[in-house]
Amino acid sequence: MEEAATPRLTRSQRRRRTEERILARARELFAESGYERTTIRAVAARAGVDPALVMQYFGAKDELFRRAVAVSTEEVADGGPERLVERLLAAVGVKLGEQPPSSLALLRSMLTHPEATEHVRTSISGQLAHIQATIPGEDAELRAALIVATLFGVTLGRHLLDLDALRDVPPERIAALLRPAFTALAEGQATSDATGR
């Protein structure tokens, strides 16, 4: 419509790029330091823009965080009960490979940022319900919860606590060791007399 000299990128394209860059840097910082310790100023500095611009684009810090963690909701692949353990181990592989920064950002703040807590709780409940549905027996819910908790603990230990014993281990080795444990949880019989009573 106008006589613009057709720049290589239109304004809206440039805007989108800048926005994406800010978001990427925000994810990094949220993943490193959590919600509270991450400042708009630091995000802006790392993205090479003015702090006011971040506010202009995202309105408020809450909103920036929400956008930064928005992507991350995974699903455990569907399937019959007999292949459950294999699918779980595949999930282990995924969780222990490269985790997307958006997930790490969410996990990092999950214990201290109420909204993040709720997000994680919902996500876990979803996985749990899904696994539960393919486990037989009346202990299904608890068994599913223990499986999810294990997955959870390993992911945390590796990516957020950086435990030496987990950090540099190939996912396949972990999956191999976890297989009998998951099998026991998913299919095994409960042993009574846990307390020696």
Place this chain on the structure above:
Amino acid sequence: MEEAATPRLTRSQRRRRTEERILARARELFAESGYERTTIRAVAARAGVDPALVMQYFGAKDELFRRAVAVSTEEVADGGPERLVERLLAAVGVKLGEQPPSSLALLRSMLTHPEATEHVRTSISGQLAHIQATIPGEDAELRAALIVATLFGVTLGRHLLDLDALRDVPPERIAALLRPAFTALAEGQATSDATGR
């Protein structure tokens, strides 16, 4: 030495009591909201004292936090390899019973407060080394790490994320379901071919 009217509590006793009360309330708040969101003012308000008094006693917020989480380093009871699983399950019972507020305060901030992260990492490494020493085979370290991670995940899910599926379950039931899984991790053989390669 002096003519004091022997009050029911000496000044130093009163002081110690007040200090303990502040510490207890601080633990509660740190456990609920984490380090960042807990303010000296809020601690003082809950303890019914003046904010300046808290500073007087503890000097700085960091120091208050350090004192609040100081107590919590547990040990997995010692013993030979053959009883390892039973000792682990006993630890489950402990971890799933009432957790001391100092532990919860530490755990709540473990992902976002660098000092807390380090504290937890050290504590976990200690447990890990201990368990590792009683597991045979060359996978000992990794197996121990997976056991600790599981314990960790369950504790977190129950006490900090308040997962419905874990919150109200008697520790004995959880221990019973966990036994075969721990046995598999502590004594079982690794199955190869985790990736289907």
Place this chain on the structure above:
DNA sequence: GTCTATAAGCAGATAGAC
């Protein structure tokens, strides 16, 4: 459209009155 300047609020910490 982008940035400068600044407002407004809240935190931890301090100095000094009582």
Place this chain on the structure above:
DNA sequence: GTCTATCTGCTTATAGAC
């Protein structure tokens, strides 16, 4: 010894100049 009043610094957020 305990509290009042305040300082200093840092944050998010806004208003307005360029």
